[in-house]
Each structure stands twice: as structure tokens, then as C-alpha cells.
Amino acid sequence: MALQVVNLTLLRVLDLSGVSISSTIPLNFSSHFTTLVLGHSELYGVIPESIFHLPKLKILDLSINYHLNGYFPKTKWNSSASLTDLNLQGVNFSGYLPESLGYLTSLNNLFLIFCNIWGPIPESLSNLTLIEYLFLTGNFLNGTIPSSIFSLPSLTDLELSNNHFSGQLEDIKSNSLLSIDLGNNQLQGHLPESIQNLVNLTTLDLSFNNFSGSVDVSFFSDLKHLSSLGLSYNSISFTNENRVNFTLPESLLYLRLAACEVKELGFLRSVKKLEDLDLSNNKLQGRFPDWASSNWMFSLKTLNLSHNMLTSVDLTPFQSLQTIDLRSNSLQGSLSMPPNSTTYFFISENNLSGEIPSSICNLTSLVMLDLARNNLKGAILQCLGNISSLQVLDMHHNSLTGTLPNTFRFGSSLRSLNLHGNKLEGKIPQSLANCKELQVLDLGDNHLIDIFPMWLGTLPKLQVLSLRSNELHGSIRTPTIENIFPNLRMLDLSSNAFTENLPTGLFQHLKAMRTIDQTMNAPHYEGTDGYYQDSVAVVSKGFEREIGRILYLYTVINLSSNKFGGQIPSIMGELIAVHILNISHNGLEGHISSSLGSLSLVESLDLSSNHLVGKIPEQFALLTSLEVFNLSYNHLEGCIPQGNQFQTFENNSYEGNDGLRGFPLSKGCGNDSVSETNDTVSELNDEESNSEFLNDFWKGALMGYGSGLCIGLSIIYFMISTGKLIWLARIIVEREHKIMMGRRKKQGRQRNNRRRNNHF
Numbered sequence: 001m002a003l004q005v006v007n008l009t010l011l012r013v014l015d016l017s018g019v020s021i022s023s024t025i026p027l028n029f030s031s032h033f034t035t036l037v038l039g040h041s042e043l044y045g046v047i048p049e050s051i052f053h054l055p056k057l058k059i060l061d062l063s064i065n066y067h068l069n070g071y072f073p074k075t076k077w078n079s080s081a082s083l084t085d086l087n088l089q090g091v092n093f094s095g096y097l098p099e100s101l102g103y104l105t106s107l108n109n110l111f112l113i114f115c116n117i118w119g120p121i122p123e124s125l126s127n128l129t130l131i132e133y134l135f136l137t138g139n140f141l142n143g144t145i146p147s148s149i150f151s152l153p154s155l156t157d158l159e160l161s162n163n164h165f166s167g168q169l170e171d172i173k174s175n176s177l178l179s180i181d182l183g184n185n186q187l188q189g190h191l192p193e194s195i196q197n198l199v200n201l202t203t204l205d206l207s208f209n210n211f212s213g214s215v216d217v218s219f220f221s222d223l224k225h226l227s228s229l230g231l232s233y234n235s236i237s238f239t240n241e242n243r244v245n246f247t248l249p250e251s252l253l254y255l256r257l258a259a260c261e262v263k264e265l266g267f268l269r270s271v272k273k274l275e276d277l278d279l280s281n282n283k284l285q286g287r288f289p290d291w292a293s294s295n296w297m298f299s300l301k302t303l304n305l306s307h308n309m310l311t312s313v314d315l316t317p318f319q320s321l322q323t324i325d326l327r328s329n330s331l332q333g334s335l336s337m338p339p340n341s342t343t344y345f346f347i348s349e350n351n352l353s354g355e356i357p358s359s360i361c362n363l364t365s366l367v368m369l370d371l372a373r374n375n376l377k378g379a380i381l382q383c384l385g386n387i388s389s390l391q392v393l394d395m396h397h398n399s400l401t402g403t404l405p406n407t408f409r410f411g412s413s414l415r416s417l418n419l420h421g422n423k424l425e426g427k428i429p430q431s432l433a434n435c436k437e438l439q440v441l442d443l444g445d446n447h448l449i450d451i452f453p454m455w456l457g458t459l460p461k462l463q464v465l466s467l468r469s470n471e472l473h474g475s476i477r478t479p480t481i482e483n484i485f486p487n488l489r490m491l492d493l494s495s496n497a498f499t500e501n502l503p504t505g506l507f508q509h510l511k512a513m514r515t516i517d518q519t520m521n522a523p524h525y526e527g528t529d530g531y532y533q534d535s536v537a538v539v540s541k542g543f544e545r546e547i548g549r550i551l552y553l554y555t556v557i558n559l560s561s562n563k564f565g566g567q568i569p570s571i572m573g574e575l576i577a578v579h580i581l582n583i584s585h586n587g588l589e590g591h592i593s594s595s596l597g598s599l600s601l602v603e604s605l606d607l608s609s610n611h612l613v614g615k616i617p618e619q620f621a622l623l624t625s626l627e628v629f630n631l632s633y634n635h636l637e638g639c640i641p642q643g644n645q646f647q648t649f650e651n652n653s654y655e656g657n658d659g660l661r662g663f664p665l666s667k668g669c670g671n672d673s674v675s676e677t678n679d680t681v682s683e684l685n686d687e688e689s690n691s692e693f694l695n696d697f698w699k700g701a702l703m704g705y706g707s708g709l710c711i712g713l714s715i716i717y718f719m720i721s722t723g724k725l726i727w728l729a730r731i732i733v734e735r736e737h738k739i740m741m742g743r744r745k746k747q748g749r750q751r752n753n754r755r756r757n758n759h760f
């Protein structure tokens with residue numbers, strides 16, 4: 001549909017909001033227009049400046065047209081006398097707020113939310129004496145907030161959250177303000193006392209700033225209409241000096257005091273209708289008080305008490321709870337059942353014991369259930385498979401027994417199933433094949449007895465499959481279905497009893513491991529809701545760790561500690577996206593396939609404890625991402641490739657291979673300038689080359705190797721007296737070079753890690 005109607009000369013009002021127009025905005029609107037409402041209309045292109053100059057325009061709403069760009073007039077707008085409502089939410093202005101906004105002296109409502117505007121708020125905004133709603137949320141505005149904003153005589157709602165405002169808050173002189181949201185900026189200093197005078201205030205959100213000092217409950221005692229208060233994540237300690245006299249106002253519905261050093265809840269006693277309480281990351285101890293349950297049993301919908309030291313919270317009285325977060329407390333005893341309205345229930349990292357009550361299956365609205373890291377026992381409930389809304393089921397690290405539920409139905413929403421580290425028995429239930437949304441399946445560290453579940457390969461979204469440390473056995477046969485495991489990025493079958501050859505037929509599929517996805521550099525993962533982060537335990541770089549957010553950035557194959565035999569198939573070299581490859585502790589034979597030299601992203605390569613023979617392929621010198629390299633306990637021989645990463649590996653990468661030579665091993669290699677056996681004597685006799693070498697050595701030692709010098713010197717004295725000068729000297733030089741490289745590399749890695757962590 002094109003905008004043709006616009007030059008009907010008598011038309012004054014055009015409201016097509018929500019109508020999919022899908023066009024640019026035409027240039028010649030009739031000058032009679034008073035109202036132009038084109039929100040949600042899929043408009044694109046650039047807003048013609050002439051729109052801002054329609055002389056009778058009162059209402060202009062072009063909100064939520066995400067492909068629309070615009071420029072504010074720099075001079076006086078011809079609509080300035082008439083314009084009362086300006087809503088440009090989501091329109092891309094990519095620029096400063098112009099002084100010319102100050103001419104809009106009739107303006108009541110200004111909504112410039114997510115408009116990609118930056119720089120300071122112009123002082124001219126103090127001219128907007130009729131403005132009631134000023135919303136500049138979600139931009140890149142910075143500098144201090146002009147104090148004149150807080151004196152605007154008609155302003156009721158001020159929303160400046162999610163910007164980069166800094167500095168201290170000046171006195172707030174307004175008599176009209178009802179709602180102030182300055183969350184997520186960089187404001188600092190103490191809360192201005194003048195807030196206490198805003199007796200009509202209903203909303204105050206200062207969360208995620210850098211306010212400091214202690215704030216006492218009494219600060220808010222005159223704000224009798226306050227319904228929403230947020231001070232989370234500042235440097236504030238929220239105190240209750242005079243326990244008897246003050247509580248927060250009765251009217252309170254939303255309270256967010258995360259990370260405010262709150263120790264007890266008495267200040268909420270007279271609050272009767274609380275709906276949303278966030279006291280996470282505080283210093284609450286002991287039992288969650290009973291008066292709280294009776295006060296809020298009908299009203300409370302969201303409860304976040306995570307990261308405290310609570311030992312008991314009775315959820316049974318509450319009848320309206322939907323979101324419950326009790327992670328990381330010291331909760332003891334059996335699991336308290338929330339009401340059937342619950343959708344998100346997180347209670348991991350506590351000391352809960354006993355069995356999971358079967359009534360948990362009455363929670364038919366559950367979307368996420370996280371009971372991980374407790375001491376829960378008993379049989380895992382079969383009925384859990386029936387909850388069709390369930391997306392995340394995490395019970396890892398408990399002591400659950402019995403067989404897995406085999407009740408998963410077609411249409412299941414399950415996205416992540418983590419039962420790692422329990423005592424589950426039996427087979428992997430075939431009904432999991434109904435869970436087409438499944439992305440993460442971790443059944444590791446249990447007692448499952450089965451063959452490889454090739455049928456899981458039909459799950460189109462499966463990214464992570466960990467079956468490690470079970471009793472899986474047999475050979476992994478060639479799949480009969482095409483396009484199996486197309487999105488798998490992590491396959492961990494380690495510590496089972498798989499036999500025969502490595503699964504060549506499987507490696508031919510695994511599409512996600514065969515292509516390097518550039519976009520994987522940025523984490524992209526649907527639907528975590530910011531509440532729950534999948535994690536999986538991975539053994540890499542020598543120790544077990546949990547990878548959480550980076551899960552989707554790491555491509556891993558771990559087939560270690562099985563009974564695989566035969567040769568390493570050259571097709572493994574086609575899995576070019578792999579970061580961690582571990583096929584150690586098997587019975588692999590033959591030469592190392594030089595194709596593994598194509599794994600250009602590999603950071604950890606472990607082929608240790610097999611029966612591999614022959615040389616290390618020269619191609620390995622090209623593996624410049626390699627940080628961990630283990631070939632120990634094989635029957636390898638010949639020279640170790642040199643250069644690049646190979647300077648950084650230690651002896652233990654190679655030990656248990658009698659035939660390997662070259663750096664870092666003490667046995668030198670034939671084509672080195674100085675080699676291991678018979679030439680030492682002859683070269684020692686050759687005085688010239690000897691002194692030349694010494695010269696170089698000193699130079700090197702003095703220039704490059706800094707702190708290693710002392711050790712170097714003492715060893716060389718020792719060596720001169722033993723006569724094996726040159727050969728040993730060479731080792732010292734290389735050793736020190738290596739130490740330096742190692743140090744530099746480590747620093748580099750730390751930097752990288754830091755960068756990575758910042759990223760997430």
C-alpha cells in the first residue's frame with residue numbers, strides 16, 4: 001500500500017497506526033494536517049523535513065518504524081506553536097539533540113526512545129514549560145542532566161534511563177514530578193535530600209548507577225504514594241537504623257534493592273500488596289519471615305532472593321508467584337513447592353535434600369526449572385516429560401536415581417536438558433527424539449548403559465551433546481540417515497566403552513563442525529530471557545571447567561578414554577571448526593594423519609596414550625592457535641616440528657615416546673646446527689666456532705633474556721667444567737627463549753581472556 005491519500009486537501013487527521021504501509025513517507029503533505037499517526041507501519045527511508053514544518057501539526061507519531069531515519073530541523077520548526085505530542089520512538093536520528101527543540105513551547109509529550117541520539121541534553125529544553133512526559137530512554141546521551149529539567153513546572157514523568165549521563169544529581173525542585181527513572185547511567189554522589197520532598201512521587205528508579213553512601217528507610221517515609229522503588233546495583237547500603245518507627249510506604253508494589261547490603265526485611269512489614277521483590281545479592285540470613293508470606297500471599301508475582309544466605313523459604317503460602325529465583329543460598333531440607341502459576345523456578349546451588357515431590361508435575365505452566373547443585377535424591381520423576389511448556393530442565397549435580405523419563409511428547413518445548421552428575425541408569429529414552437527444539441543435552445556422569453544414540457542426530461537444533469562418563473559401548477556405526485547432527489558443536493563421548501574404529505561415518509556429517517561460522521564470534525542464542533545460562537562441563541587444557549556463555553563459541557570433540565582402535569581417519573581434518581579435539585587414551589594405531597594440520601582453529605589437541613607410530617606431521621607447525629598439545633605415551637619418533645607454537649610446548653607434551661627428538665627434548669635433531677652426540681667433541685676442538693658461539697650466546701643472554709640471566713650464567717660455569725659446553729649451552733638458550741615466549745604468551749592469553757570476559 002502506498003501513501004496516496006495525503007494530498008486530499010481537506011484531510012486533517014491521518015491515523016494509520018499498525019497498518020502495514022511499507023513505503024517511504026511522501027513529501028507533500030497538506031498543510032492542514034493536525035494529526036499524523038503512522039506508528040508501526042513499516043515505513044522506511046528518511047522522514048521529509050517538511051513534516052516538522054506543517055504549521056498546524058499537533059500530533060506526530062512515527063514510532064516503531066525501525067527502518068526509518070530522520071534529521072531534526074536545525075532552525076525553528078513551523079509546527080512549534082502547535083505541536084503537543086511528538087513520538088519518534090525507534091526512528092534512527094543518529095545525531096545530537098538540536099537546540100531547536102526549545103521552540104516547541106506547546107509540547108506536552110516528547111518520546112525519543114531508542115532514537116540513536118547522543119551528546120548532552122540542550123539547555124533549551126527548559127523552555128518546554130508545558131511538557132509532562134519527557135522520555136529519552138535508551139540513547140547515548142551524556143554529560144550532566146541540566147538542573148533546569150528538574151524545575152520544569154509541568155513535568156510528571158521523566159525517563160532518562162539507559163544513557164550515559166554522569167555527574168551528581170542536583171536538587172529536584174519540581175512540584176509536579178510523579179515518576180523518575182534514571183536507571184543505568186553513570187550518576188554518582190549521595191541521593192539528593194530533595195527527593196524526600198517529592199511527596200507525590202510514585203516511581204523512583206536509580207538502579208545501575210554509581211550512587212553511594214547509606215540510605216535509610218526513613219528517607220522514603222514521606223513518600224506515601226511510592227509504588228515502585230529501585231536502587232539496585234549502586235554503591236548504596238540500605239539501612240534501617242530505627243527499626244520500630246519506619247517502614248517503606250504501604251503503597252509499594254515493586255521493590256528492587258539488589259546489592260544494597262540489606263540484612264533484614266523488617267522495613268517491609270507494613271507493605272501489603274508487593275508484587276515484585278528483588279533482594280538478590282544481599283546479606284539476608286536464616287528463615288524468610290512468615291509475616292512476609294502472609295502479607296504477600298496473593299500479590300507477589302516475582303521473587304528474587306538469589307545470592308543471599310537464607311536457610312529456609314516457604315513458598316507454599318504464595319498463590320500468584322510466577323518467577324522465583326532462590327539460586328545460591330543455603331537452603332536446607334526438602335524442596336518447597338511453589339504454586340501452579342509458577343513459570344520460572346530457579347533454586348540451584350543450595351543444600352536441598354530429600355526427594356523431589358511428585359506434585360512438581362502439577363506446575364503445568366513451568367518454562368524453566370533449575371534444581372541443579374543440590375543434594376536431591378530419589379527417582380527422577382517420569383511425569384517431568386509431560387510438562388509441554390518446559391524449555392529448560394536442569395538438575396545437574398544431584399543424586400537422582402532411576403531411569404530417565406521416557407514421556408517426552410511431540411511438540412515438546414524442551415530446549416535444554418541437563419542431568420549431568422547424577423546416578424541415572426538404563427537407556428537414553430527414545431522419546432527425546434520428539435524434542436525438536438532441543439539444543440543442549442547433557443547426560444554425562446551417570447550410569448547409562450546403551451549404544452550410541454545415532455537417532456539423536458535427527459534433532460535439527462541440537463548443538464551440545466555430552467554423554468561422557470557413562471557405560472555406553474559398542475561401535476559407532478555409520479548413520480543411515482542423511483544430514484545427521486547438522487548443528488552439533490560439542491560432542492563429548494569420553495570415558496565410555498566405545499569400540500572399533502573412530503566414527504568416520506559420523507564425521508562425514510556434523511555440518512556445523514565443517515564450516516567456520518564467522519558470526520559465531522558474537523554470541524547469538526535464542527531465548528535465554530537473560531535468566532538462565534546453559535553450561536556444560538568440559539575437560540580441556542588439563543582440567544574440568546564449566547563453560548557457560550561461551551558454550552556456543554566453542555567447538556569440541558572429545559572421544560577420549562574409550563576403546564577406539566584403528567587409525568585416525570584423515571576425514572577428521574575436515575572438521576575445521578574444531579577448537580578442542582581429544583582422542584587420547586584409546587587404542588589408536590598407525591601414523592598421525594597429516595590432515596589434522598588443517599584444523600586451523602584448534603587450541604587443544606590431545607592424542608596421548610595411544611599406539612601411534614611414525615613422525616609428527618610437519619603440517620602441525622601451521623597450527624598457530626594451538627595452546628595445549630599432547631602426544632605423550634605413543635610410539636612416535638623423528639624430529640619434532642619447530643617454529644610457531646612449538647616453541648611453547650614442554651617436555652610433557654612428548655614424554656613416553658622413546659623415538660622423538662629435537663626441542664624441547666634433550667635429544668637433539670639431526671638437521672640442527674648443533675646436534676646430539678658425536679659432534680660435541682669435534683666442535684669443541686674447533687676453537688673458532690666455539691668462541692663464535694660463545695659470543696652469540698653472551699649477546700643473546702645479555703640482550704634478550706633478562707631475568708633468566710643468573711641461571712644461565714651459573715649453568716654455563718658448571719658446563720665449562722664438564723666439557724659438554726656447546727650442546728648444553730644450546731639447551732639453555734632455547735629453554736630461556738621458551739620461558740620468555742611462554743610468559744609472553746600467557747600475558748597475551750590473559751589479555752584475550754579479559755577481552756573475552758568483557759565481551760559477555
Ligand SMILES: *[C@@H]1O[C@H](CO)[C@@H](O)[C@H](O)[C@H]1NC(C)=O
Nearest residue numbers: 004005006007026027028029
Ligand atoms: C504532490 O503529490 C502529487 C501526487 O500525490 C504529485 O503529483 C505532485 O507532483 C506532488 N508535488 C510535489 C511538489 O511533490
Ligand SMILES: *[C@@H]1O[C@H](CO)[C@@H](O)[C@H](O)[C@H]1NC(C)=O
Nearest residue numbers: 049050053054055077078079
Ligand atoms: C515556515 O513558515 C514560513 C512562514 O510561513 C515560510 O516562509 C517557510 O517557507 C516555512 N518553512 C517550511 C520549511 O515550510
Ligand SMILES: *[C@@H]1O[C@H](CO)[C@@H](O)[C@H](O)[C@H]1NC(C)=O
Nearest residue numbers: 066067069070092093094116
Ligand atoms: C542510523 O543512521 C546512521 C546514519 O545514517 C547509520 O550509519 C546507521 O547504520 C543507522 N543505524 C541503524 C540501526 O539503522
Ligand SMILES: *[C@@H]1O[C@H](CO)[C@@H](O)[C@H](O)[C@H]1NC(C)=O
Nearest residue numbers: 099100101102103104124127
Ligand atoms: C527559549 O525561551 C527563551 C525565552 O523564552 C527564548 O529567548 C529562546 O529563544 C528560547 N530558546 C529556544 C531554543 O527556543
Ligand SMILES: *[C@@H]1O[C@H](CO)[C@@H](O)[C@H](O)[C@H]1NC(C)=O
Nearest residue numbers: 118119120140141142143144
Ligand atoms: C558525549 O558524547 C559525545 C558524542 O558521542 C562525545 O563527543 C563527548 O565527548 C561526550 N561527552 C562526555 C562528557 O562524555
Ligand SMILES: *[C@@H]1O[C@H](CO)[C@@H](O)[C@H](O)[C@H]1NC(C)=O
Nearest residue numbers: 174175176177197198199200
Ligand atoms: C502533590 O499533589 C498535590 C495534589 O495534586 C499538590 O497540591 C501538591 O502541590 C503536590 N506536592 C508536591 C510537593 O508535589
Ligand SMILES: *[C@@H]1O[C@H](CO)[C@@H](O)[C@H](O)[C@H]1NC(C)=O
Nearest residue numbers: 186187188189210211212235
Ligand atoms: C563511582 O564513584 C566513585 C566516587 O564515589 C568514583 O571513584 C568511581 O570512579 C566511580 N565509578 C564509576 C564506574 O564511575
Ligand SMILES: *[C@@H]1O[C@H](CO)[C@@H](O)[C@H](O)[C@H]1NC(C)=O
Nearest residue numbers: 218221241242243244245246
Ligand atoms: C521511634 O519510636 C519510639 C517509640 O515507638 C519513640 O520513642 C522515638 O522517639 C521514635 N524515634 C523517632 C526518630 O521518631
Ligand SMILES: *[C@@H]1O[C@H](CO)[C@@H](O)[C@H](O)[C@H]1NC(C)=O
Nearest residue numbers: 339340341342362363364365
Ligand atoms: C492451579 O490449581 C488450581 C486449583 O488448585 C486450578 O483451579 C487452576 O486451574 C490451576 N492452574 C493451572 C495453570 O494449572
Ligand SMILES: *[C@@H]1O[C@H](CO)[C@@H](O)[C@H](O)[C@H]1NC(C)=O
Nearest residue numbers: 337357358359360361362363
Ligand atoms: C496435583 O494434581 C493432582 C491431580 O490434578 C491432584 O490430585 C493433587 O492433589 C495435586 N497435588 C498437589 C500437591 O497439589
Ligand SMILES: *[C@@H]1O[C@H](CO)[C@@H](O)[C@H](O)[C@H]1NC(C)=O
Nearest residue numbers: 258280281304306325530531
Ligand atoms: C535475580 O537476581 C540476580 C542477581 O541480581 C540476577 O542475576 C538474576 O537474573 C535475577 N533473576 C531473575 C529471574 O530475574
Ligand SMILES: *[C@@H]1O[C@H](CO)[C@@H](O)[C@H](O)[C@H]1NC(C)=O
Nearest residue numbers: 668669670675676677678679
Ligand atoms: C655420528 O657419527 C657417525 C659416524 O661418524 C655418523 O654416521 C652419524 O650420522 C653421526 N650421528 C649424528 C647424529 O650426527
